Amino acid sequence: MIDIDRLIVSFDRGLRTLFGPAASARPTPGGDLPEREMDDAQRRHAAALMRVNHTGEVCAQALYQGQALTARSPTARAALERAAQEETEHLAWTGSRIDALGGRKSVLNPLWYAGSFAMGAASGLLGDRWNLGFLAETERQVVEHLDEHARKLPPDDHKSRAVIEEMRRDEERHATTAYQHGAAELPLPVRGLMRIASKVMTRTTYWL
Secondary structure (H helix, E strand, O other), X not given: OOOHHHHHHHHHHHHHHHHOOOOOOOOOOOOOOOOOOOOXXXXXXXXHHHHHHHHHHHHHHHHHHHHHHHOOOHHHHHHHHHHHHHHHHHHHHHHHHXXXXXXXXXXXXXXXXXXXXXXXXXXXXXXXXHHHHHXXXXXXXXXXXXXXXXXXXXXXXXXXXXXXXXXXXXHHHHHHHHHHOOOOOOOHHHHHHHHHHHHHHHHHHHHO
């Protein structure tokens, strides 16, 4: 049975994720690096890539909050909540980088948040092994996505690349932790559907 108090807390966190400033206990990666000169096209491209990464963190935050809401064991819930806390830091880092590049956050973030929260809550109802499996596969695909973005960034945008590299290390650790807690391997069709959904999100968010 869903705890009403946790549901209220999840709703509050959703509002904070979408409309409040994200905070980070750790310093922003690359904060001590100089800002290199880029032309307007390069800055727009870098800002759009970081917008996609920011929306990915919005989705991750929603996903883990939904999963934690319906998780059955305290151990699984604690692992999900720790992951969600680090995703909040990623929100702060990517948001700060978007501002520095003169970009903007995606107008579709509320839509992506709602969909991801629903998916997370549904996966939690399937049981903790599948819940953690969903977490592990999500993080595995995010790592691939971050690797791709690191390659696509303008060569001189070392500050954005530092953010992406630190995020990648965190996401890899989340996946490893999920497997250590007994995550199940998701069926191939499910992994394929997750990739399709991710591509839809990244392609639309790059522009919107």
